[in-house]
Amino acid sequence: MSYRETALAKFLLFVEPGPLTLVTTFDGKKNNVMTISWVMPMDFDGGLVMATGPWNHSYEALVKRKECVVCIPAQDMLETAVKIGDVSGAECDKFALFHLRTLPAKTVQAPLLAGCQACLECEVTDVLARRGLLLLRVKRLVTDKSKAKGRLWHARGDGTFTLDGASRNLRRLMKDKLPPGV
Amino acid sequence: MSYRETALAKFLLFVEPGPLTLVTTFDGKKNNVMTISWVMPMDFDGGLVMATGPWNHSYEALVKRKECVVCIPAQDMLETAVKIGDVSGAECDKFALFHLRTLPAKTVQAPLLAGCQACLECEVTDVLARRGLLLLRVKRLVTDKSKAKGRLWHARGDGTFTLDGASRNLRRLMKDKLPPGV
Numbered sequence: 077m078s079y080r081e082t083a084l085a086k087f088l089l090f091v092e093p094g095p096l097t098l099v100t101t102f103d104g105k106k107n108n109v110m111t112i113s114w115v116m117p118m119d120f121d122g123g124l125v126m127a128t129g130p131w132n133h134s135y136e137a138l139v140k141r142k143e144c145v146v147c148i149p150a151q152d153m154l155e156t157a158v159k160i161g162d163v164s165g166a167e168c169d170k171f172a173l174f175h176l177r178t179l180p181a182k183t184v185q186a187p188l189l190a191g192c193q194a195c196l197e198c199e200v201t202d203v204l205a206r207r208g209l210l211l212l213r214v215k216r217l218v219t220d221k222s223k224a225k226g227r228l229w230h231a232r233g234d235g236t237f238t239l240d241g242a243s244r245n246l247r248r249l250m251k252d253k254l255p256p257g258v
Numbered sequence: 259m260s261y262r263e264t265a266l267a268k269f270l271l272f273v274e275p276g277p278l279t280l281v282t283t284f285d286g287k288k289n290n291v292m293t294i295s296w297v298m299p300m301d302f303d304g305g306l307v308m309a310t311g312p313w314n315h316s317y318e319a320l321v322k323r324k325e326c327v328v329c330i331p332a333q334d335m336l337e338t339a340v341k342i343g344d345v346s347g348a349e350c351d352k353f354a355l356f357h358l359r360t361l362p363a364k365t366v367q368a369p370l371l372a373g374c375q376a377c378l379e380c381e382v383t384d385v386l387a388r389r390g391l392l393l394l395r396v397k398r399l400v401t402d403k404s405k406a407k408g409r410l411w412h413a414r415g416d417g418t419f420t421l422d423g424a425s426r427n428l429r430r431l432m433k434d435k436l437p438p439g440v
Contacts, residue, residue: 094276
């Protein structure tokens with residue numbers, strides 16, 4: 077594993093496609109991680125919106141510490157990701173249970189998860205508690221070039237998951253619509 | 259094309275994976291359609307969040323008429339979808355330009371787009387203008403079984419797009435986490 081600093085503008089490549097993500101938090105005492113696919117970009121400057129609430133054990137840490145890391149699992153991590161999503165950090169140490177290695181982040185206290193395609197260190201900028209939405213801002217992006225090949229897992233919502241297959245380049249049709257740096 | 263009424267709970271299958279979508283609106287005089295991938299579920303009861311703002315011509319109709327249809331393009335519609343996203347309804351009639359057929363929706367005045375995998379008739383329940391977010395609620399779902407095979411297109415954010423490839427069924431690992439009806 078070798079995470080490298082990556083230009084922030086490239087955050088879109090990892091969240092725009094709507095992949096399954098693993099979100100780490102630190103509650104002041106211990107780390108936790110949850111599986112969530114309800115995360116998406118809301119602007120071109122690192123803004124993300126996440127749909128979650130108190131029913132997720134991670135929520136309290138997200139709201140109190142105002143930070144997290146959104147990690148994009150590598151292609152071989154699907155089964156682990158689903159298992160992470162099936163237990164609560166209130167009842168176990170998921171890092172020990174699933175043999176997850178962490179690395180220190182730079183801009184937040186929540187950890188990077190080792191072995192992912194990318195990790196997005198994020199600040200929680202707004203808590204829209206009544207709506208069940210958190211607004212995040214990516215502060216730092218690290219990627220592992222050997223794993224970040226554009227094959228992401230997507231939850232279907234019914235317990236099945238799809239992996240990216242064929243890709244098409246239609247940049248020629250998008251003219252001036254692409255943000256700089258991607 | 260043959261859209262059929264589909265149980266609302268199945269809306270997740272079409273939006274949870276984070277696909278490219280085509281959103282139709284009716285402004286009181288004419289229809290419009292925009293391409294957007296910043297739409298995702300925010301609950302299991304048909305709640306969606308969409309990131310958009312006045313920079314999209316469709317925004318005014320969304321905010322004024324408080325309704326739209328979120329359409330999931332069929333596999334063969336990628337190039338059309340990207341072209342739809344590259345022009346503004348302020349300057350042309352996209353339906354004429356791209357030979358798009360529409361069908362009447364039942365619960366909203368915005369039209370269904372023919373030839374899609376699914377169309378989600380939606381009410382705009384909240385406008386978080388300062389955040390650039392709209393909250394939607396799916397009121398009716400129709401799907402075309404012959405096109406809805408689970409192969410969705412995902413925008414990468416850089417003018418490239420990926421199509422769903424391999425899929426895996428991990429329902430056995432998710433125990434009681436799945437909402438009823440999917």
